[in-house]
Amino acid sequence: MKSRKLIGVYAGLLIIAVATMIMLWRLKTMQKAEILPRDYPEIKQEGILRMVTEYNQSGYYVAGDTIEGFQYELSQAIAKLSGLEVQTHLEMSLAESFQELEKNKCDIIARNIPITSDIKEEYLFTEPIVLNKQVLVQRTEEANKGIKPLRNQLDLAGKTLYIPKDSPARLRLQNLGHEIGDTIYVVEDELYSGEQLAIMVAKGDIDYAVCDQQIATLSQKQLPEIDIKTDISFTQLQSWAVRKDSPILLDSLNSWLDQIRKNGTFNKIYKKYYQ
Numbered sequence: 001m002k003s004r005k006l007i008g009v010y011a012g013l014l015i016i017a018v019a020t021m022i023m024l025w026r027l028k029t030m031q032k033a034e035i036l037p038r039d040y041p042e043i044k045q046e047g048i049l050r051m052v053t054e055y056n057q058s059g060y061y062v063a064g065d066t067i068e069g070f071q072y073e074l075s076q077a078i079a080k081l082s083g084l085e086v087q088t089h090l091e092m093s094l095a096e097s098f099q100e101l102e103k104n105k106c107d108i109i110a111r112n113i114p115i116t117s118d119i120k121e122e123y124l125f126t127e128p129i130v131l132n133k134q135v136l137v138q139r140t141e142e143a144n145k146g147i148k149p150l151r152n153q154l155d156l157a158g159k160t161l162y163i164p165k166d167s168p169a170r171l172r173l174q175n176l177g178h179e180i181g182d183t184i185y186v187v188e189d190e191l192y193s194g195e196q197l198a199i200m201v202a203k204g205d206i207d208y209a210v211c212d213q214q215i216a217t218l219s220q221k222q223l224p225e226i227d228i229k230t231d232i233s234f235t236q237l238q239s240w241a242v243r244k245d246s247p248i249l250l251d252s253l254n255s256w257l258d259q260i261r262k263n264g265t266f267n268k269i270y271k272k273y274y275q
Contacts, residue, residue, distance in 0.1 A: 037243075037245040037246070038104050038107065038243075038245075038246065039245065039246045039247070039248045039249050040246070040248040040249040040251075040252050041248065043084065043107060043249060044084070047083075047084060047085055048084065048085050048086075048087055049075075049078075049079070049082070049084040049085070049086050049087070049107055049108070050086075050087050050089065050105070050106045050107045050108070051071075051075055051086060051087070051088055051089070051106055051107065051108040051109070051110040052088075052089045052090070052091050052097045052100055052101070052105075052106040052108070052109055052110065053069070053071045053072065053075075053088060053089075053090065053091075053109075053110045053111050054090065054091065054092050054111055054193065055090045055092065055193070056069070056193050056194070056195045056215065056218075057069060057070070057195065057215075057218045057273060058070050058071065058111070058112065058212070058214055058215055058218065058273070059071045059072065059090075059110070059111055060072040060088055060090060069273075070214075070269060070270070070272075070273040070274070071110040071111060072088065073269045073272075074110070074129075074260070074266070074269055075088065075110055077256075077260050077265045077266075077269070078253070078256045078257075078260070081256045081259055081260070082252070082256060089105070089106060092164070092165075092193055093165060093166050094109075094111070094113070094166040094167075094168075095165075095166045097109045097111070098123070098241070101123070101241065101242070101243055102243070107242065107243075107246065107249060108240050108241070108242055108249075108253070109240060109241040109242075110240050111240070112129065112130055112132050112212060112214065112238040112239075113125070113168075113238055113239060113240070113241055114132070114168045114236045114237070114238050115128070115236070115237050115238065115239055119241075122244070123241045123242065123243065123244060124241070124242050124243065124244055124246065124247065124250045125239040125240065125241055125242075125250075126239045126240045126241075126242075126250065126253050126254055126257060127239065127254050127257060127258075128237040128238065128239050129238060129239050129240060129257070130214065130238050130270075130274075131235050131236070131237065131238070132212050132213055132214055132235070132236055132238045133212075133213050133231055133232070133233050133234060133235045133236060134168070134169045134172055134210050134211070134212065134213070134231070134232040134233040135210070135211070135212075135213045135216050135228045135229075135230060135231055135232055136150065136156075136161075136208060136209075136210055136228070136230040136231075136232055137194075137197065137198050137201050137208065137209040137210065137211060137216055137219070137226050137227075137228055138150060138201060138207065138208050138226065138227050138230070139201060139202065139204070139207070139225055139226060139227065140224075140225060140226065140227045141227075142225075143202070143224075143225035143226075149227040149229070149230065150208075150230055151229075151230055153176060153179075153180060153230075153232070154180050156176070156180065156184050156208075157180055157182035157183065157184065158182065158183060158184075158185070159184060159185065159207070159208055160185040160186075160187060160206075160207070160208065161173060161184060161185065161186055161187070161208045161209065161210050162186075162187045162189055162192075162197050162200070162206050162208065162209045162210070163186060163187070163188055163189070163194075163197070163209065163210050163211070164188070164189055164192065164193050164194055164197065164211070165188045165189060165190045166188075167188070167194075167210070167211070169210040169211070169232065169233070170186060170188065172232060172233045173186050173210065173232070174186075176232065193215075194209070194211030194212060194215040194216070194219075195211075195215055195218070195219050197209035197211065198211065198215070198216065198219035198220075198223060198226055199219070199223065201225075201226055202223040202225040202226050210232050213228070214273070214274050216228040217274055218273060218274070240253065
């Protein structure tokens with residue numbers, strides 16, 4: 001009797017083990033299916049191009065009853081050329097955007113990403129979309145009780161500068177600290193974008209922020225209290241990013257961007273936001 005009971009127990013355990021193995025195998029299969037390469041043929045077949053950008057005037061924002069933003073309008077121009085529907089997802093963190101790209105949750109990161117040698121090893125980048133650089137956002141002399149804005153990078157020693165989380169300015173400020181031989185205190189704000197930090201500078205909540213020149217230029221139109229004339233970095237080429245396994249999509253994007261430049265659409269959109 002005991003032997004029969006033991007055999008029954010072992011059989012039950014064997015069934016559970018086999019069932020568990022089957023479930024794990026199915027789970028792995030599903031995970032593999034989720035990260036299958038998604039290049040232009042798959043995108044064209046579905047008819048949807050997924051992009052992630054940030055919520056600001058450079059990316060995507062709502063103004064009254066209309067949607068605007070440099071990246072958004074550029075993507076809509078591409079939609080007209082390609083015949084694809086562009087679905088837009090918003091994510092302020094650049095690091096999170098790259099994770100979404102890797103997980104096939106989006107096809108393009110549509111934001112002004114500085115092209116560096118390190119990042120080029122991990123992703124593919126379109127032909128440069130804009131030339132950009134990092135600038136210091138501070139108050140004007142008139143808005144800062146007669147205190148003149150900083151013009152020499154050496155004067156940043158001991159100062160506290162705010163940047164958005166994952167901002168490309170972080171590495172530049174670290175290098176700048178080494179260059180001037182002193183400490184520059186950098187605070188990465190997890191909640192606020194470059195635009196919002198510029199507002200905080202204008203209000204006097206913080207003294208200094210660093211953001212893209214394009215963002216700073218857009219902010220200055222509404223915030224005459226800020227000064228953006230002090231450069232932090234050299235001019236950089238900035239582009240959109242796609243996965244390494246999407247070379248056909250990259251070629252298509254470059255072709256569409258070239259057509260948009262040639263027919264004048266790009267300049268029209270660029271001037272609307274940056275000039």
